[in-house]
Amino acid sequence: MATEKWVFMVTAQTPTNIAVIKYWGKRDEARILPVNDSISVTLDPDHLCTVTTVAVSPAFDRDRMWLNGKEISLSGSRYQNCLREIRSRAGDVEDKEKGITIGKKDWEKLHLHIASHNNFPTAAGLASSAAGFACLVFSLAKLMNVDEDPSHLSAIARQGSGSACRSLFGGFVKWTMGSKEDGSDSVAVQLADEKHWDDLVIIIAVVSSQQKETSSTSGMRESVETSLLLQHRAKEVVPKRILQMEEAIKNRDFASFTQLTCTDSNQFHAVCLDTSPPIFYMNDTSHRIISLVEKWNRSEGTPQVAYTFDAGPNAVLIARNRKVAVQLLQGLLYYFPPKSDTDMKSYVVGDNSILKEAGLDGASGVENLQPPPEIKDNIGSQDQKGEVSYFICTRPGKGPIVLQDQTQALLDPETGLPK
Amino acid sequence: MATEKWVFMVTAQTPTNIAVIKYWGKRDEARILPVNDSISVTLDPDHLCTVTTVAVSPAFDRDRMWLNGKEISLSGSRYQNCLREIRSRAGDVEDKEKGITIGKKDWEKLHLHIASHNNFPTAAGLASSAAGFACLVFSLAKLMNVDEDPSHLSAIARQGSGSACRSLFGGFVKWTMGSKEDGSDSVAVQLADEKHWDDLVIIIAVVSSQQKETSSTSGMRESVETSLLLQHRAKEVVPKRILQMEEAIKNRDFASFTQLTCTDSNQFHAVCLDTSPPIFYMNDTSHRIISLVEKWNRSEGTPQVAYTFDAGPNAVLIARNRKVAVQLLQGLLYYFPPKSDTDMKSYVVGDNSILKEAGLDGASGVENLQPPPEIKDNIGSQDQKGEVSYFICTRPGKGPIVLQDQTQALLDPETGLPK
Structure with a gap:
């Protein structure tokens, strides 16, 4: 790991979703395991989405997060569970252009800055936490080069907010309640993509x-x-x-x-x-x-x-x-x-x-x-x-994507602070 | 039976009731048999009640009814079921003072006039049909000298409106769903009278x-x-x-x-x-x-x-x-x-x-x-x-009573028509 004050970051966009067979009731409060399966439609992120930029830098002295421009605490167990699970799966990262190399084990010592923004009012009751936790997990997985498919990531997002697991896919999505005690089989799977029924x-x-x-x-x-x-x-x-x-x-x-x-x-x-x-x-x-x-x-x-x-x-x-x-x-x-x-x-x-x-x-x-x-x-x-x-x-829409256009990042590439 | 144009009548008052364990759903639509037992509190008839006058006369050429002053049809099966059941149980009636004698079998040929009035707005959704059918059955039973206890009468009122069976008693009342196909055991019973819990x-x-x-x-x-x-x-x-x-x-x-x-x-x-x-x-x-x-x-x-x-x-x-x-x-x-x-x-x-x-x-x-x-x-x-x-x-109130005061009758004692 280089010692210079570089900032390495990823910006992603994640859709929200609406359940058509509802999730209501947990059988395990801590792991967020539901009492029944649910099915949702992913909504087009062009109209409703969360954009999250996650950054890592040796200059950061602690994990910090800004939601819609306002700093919030990451101390809650839902955030901590997601951060712990993602960190434990982090891989090696190399950015030759910037000369950055982060080894698998460095992630435990490095701190993160996270900025998240909903393009719709949080208070409107439009499942902002679903899109939010899905985007947090998805963007961190990209940043940390986590080698897991979306279903595995969905099990992590689920620990932030149950319905967040369904926002890891576009189109029509099923969250299988699973039966294992550790929740590892309580994951989302795509039933059909957003092109399958595009009349709606x-x-x-x-x-x-x-x-x-x-x-x-x-x-x-x-x-x-x-x-x-x-x-x-x-x-x-x-x-x-x-x-x-x-x-x-x-x-x-x-x-x-x-x-x-x-x-x-x-x-x-x-x-x-x-x-x-x-x-x-x-x-x-x-x-x-x-x-x-x-x-x-x-x-x-x-x-x-x-x-x-x-x-x-x-x-x-x-x-x-x-x-x-x-x-x-x-x-x-x-x-x-x-x-x-x-x-x-x-x-x-x-x-x-x-x-x-x-x-x-x-x-x-x-x-x-x-x-x-x-x-x-x-x-x-x-x-x-x-x-x-x-x-x-x-309309029904696509799943999470990485935004390559750096102008869409919510953190300053030099300071790692909100723009 | 005398041939002169006498009018013989009875006026009664019946309370309404509010279920505290609800009746919702019939297992037999025609007989009005419920899918579960229910329990109600009878409301004080001083504040909410139906008053009904029923009259019989050889001068009447057909059964007629007036509800809150307006003539209504008796052709519906709910009215017909109540009238048939009560008529089939009619007894001998003698009014020595007026010189009226009606034999058991005369009731099949005699016609009835019925006038009913709620002391609260019918449209207010305050179970007016419960008090109404209970009062119809109770007053007819008195008129026709029907020798049945209130529980048996409740099974007749039930065929007019399910919850009417519970208005045959004061205080706290249970309607037992029963199990017989003919509904004869689907009756109301009093759990406690209105004095039992008079703090309410x-x-x-x-x-x-x-x-x-x-x-x-x-x-x-x-x-x-x-x-x-x-x-x-x-x-x-x-x-x-x-x-x-x-x-x-x-x-x-x-x-x-x-x-x-x-x-x-x-x-x-x-x-x-x-x-x-x-x-x-x-x-x-x-x-x-x-x-x-x-x-x-x-x-x-x-x-x-x-x-x-x-x-x-x-x-x-x-x-x-x-x-x-x-x-x-x-x-x-x-x-x-x-x-x-x-x-x-x-x-x-x-x-x-x-x-x-x-x-x-x-x-x-x-x-x-x-x-x-x-x-x-x-x-x-x-x-x-x-x-x-x-x-x-x-407050919780008493069950049906006969009103002896003739000034409270809703039908004219000479003509048998609404006053």
Whole structure:
């Protein structure tokens, strides 16, 4: 190892994911081992992702981390577990250009700087910890030349945040609960990549909420301890649904996919309600969005849109194709119009080229929208202004990548401090 | 039977009831046989009841019924089943004073007039059909001199509306699901009368709702058909809870009573959420009331108030005693104040002598209320104005009675038509 004050770094980007068969409940709190398998769709990192730069330098005197520009503590066991596991697998690294050589054993003595940034609000309840821990583990594995496939890395990311293991892959991903006590077989595997079913369009309604929410960590612990329905769900219901969902994805069977996605989301929230004290993640706006989708699906005779809700009120809506997504967005904007001073391009973000297709790129577009016929009678009028903060239009996306463009690094290549 | 145009009538009053272990799901739709036992508290008929007058006369040419002053059809199978069952058990009736004699067999040829009135809004979702069918069956049994005990009558009322069977008794009542195919053992029994635990005070928050609700009849059918959690609840969870609740009531064990009541209400709503499409009976206001009670109970260390919700957003809150009820009402009125032009006596109805104890009988009482300390941080301010339509203060109450005072009859004694 050279003694000069070099900084060696890697920047990576990792997607977030949304579970369509839910993870709720751990059988081992420390190792983060779940009570059932889960399946997720990876969301396009162009619209929702975490970017993390990890750096190593003999000049660093301790491990440090900055999240969205603010320094945070790495002392928690979740960070420590990930750092320990990755360090123990570190390999030899050589950068001839810079004249840097790091031997396998040097990593124990070297300190790290980590800077991480989400391109979406952390507080929006959009699985920021999933993308975050996946990106931490992925970028460190690249930095330290860890010779492990993504499934092995997923078992490390899992120890940071359970659902993070599913963000190591693009497309459709299964987290197998495993049976070993040490958790080594509790890993994510890819069911199909993002090209396999590229008709799907995903619209996320970020729902406004005053309520302080129960964190998913404490929520699922309380469910395991008190819900009399959770074990029945985990043992009797989910195993069958996992097989059915794998089939539905394999066959691009949107009707089955929707039926499984919606019922599983509802059952997860049912278990939350069966917890003592009960946990409410969905609110009246979430319920209104479900009613809207359910009525539309029934009126069409065949499912057009699937919905799923994580540990918060935001709706993740999966439309069977672009045409349906355009109609869906029109319906959503009819019922949840922006406040009058809101620019449409900041109300519909992500892939907002959809606005033009929906005839909503102009200022007066929303006011001219007509109510979808099947739901006219039930949701009175446009009095839901302000219930949705904004919409994100996205699609199934790819897994983690290294960003080669040094301008995207979050740490200064000279000082190793945030730019 | 005399041929003159006499009218012979009986007027009765029947209470409504609130389940603390819920009935949700039928194993036989036609006979209304449930998938599990349930337990209820009968509410004081002074505050919530149905009054029904039933009349018979050779002058009547067909069976007719008026509900809250409006004529309704008796052709539905629920009415027909009750009328048939009661008629088949009719006895000999003699009124010497009026010179009326009706033989057992005359009842098949005689027609009935029925007038029924609820002393609370039918639309408020306060189990009006339970009190209604119980009162129909009870008053007809008196009119026709049916020689059956209340449990046998409960099996007839059950065929009108399941929960009606529990309104044949005061106090604490169990509806045993039974096992016979004909439903003859699916009857209500009294666990304890209303004097047994007379510390309890019940406050009902009638919650405003724009949502059109799923009727409990179709809701429970959909749950039986689609929920994967319902059978587990009915077979594994409820039987144990029934035994525990019987013990809790017997011992006036408020802590156990509260724990069972709240978790069972939440589990019933969890099953609704697990239904396809999902059923939402509680709304954000219901959730806020639950949070308020849960926080208070935890801060006190021992439960002070139980909550339970039927097929609608209204909260039924059971306070352990009058002192707690006064504090509860103060807290409720702090968070859910009346609209500024509302008279307090129309905002808190039923036993509103509680207003004086709470120092809220004056006009400025509500404005001076302080937030309960344990929940100050969580529910921001008094912005919940209008979320609650009104409160009803009541208590456990007695079973059905015949009203001897003829001025309370709803039918004219000469014409047999509504007064």
